[in-house]
Amino acid sequence: MLCRVIHLGDLDPIMAGFVTLGFPNCRGAIDGSHIPIQAPEHLAAQYINCKGCFPMVLQAMVDHCGQFTDIFIGWSGRMHNARMFRNSSLYQKLETGTSFPQQKIMVGDMEMPLCIVGDVAYSLMLWLMKPYISHLDPSRDRFNV
Known part of the structure; x- marks a missing residue:
């Protein structure tokens, strides 16, 4: 397994960019x-996906402009995105609170910690x-957009 982390950019402009996209x-x-790869013959069963x-x-986190800020690669195609994420150094840093500053904002009457967004394959977490x-009502549909 290969692991390389890239950190590009300053946090404040990235967060401001996501605010303009509607996600504070x-x-x-x-x-x-x-x-797609040419699977090693002796390991082909470990690489075949559904x-x-x-x-x-390849797991990647991007900023508001779509530029890579974290890359994690090397797991076989049989690996589910959520499982790969749980095994990444990014997940460990987010889980322990060492990846981002302890910065929170108020959204209505709720305190919201600094977070990332993912698709339905990922588990909902505070961050x-x-x-x-x-079945989505209009407010949930707006959130998804």
């Missing part, structure tokens, strides 16, 4: 991508927001 106190957006391809999974699923 956000540090980044995270997702995984399957990169679509019958042989990828390696990771994800979209609502299923």
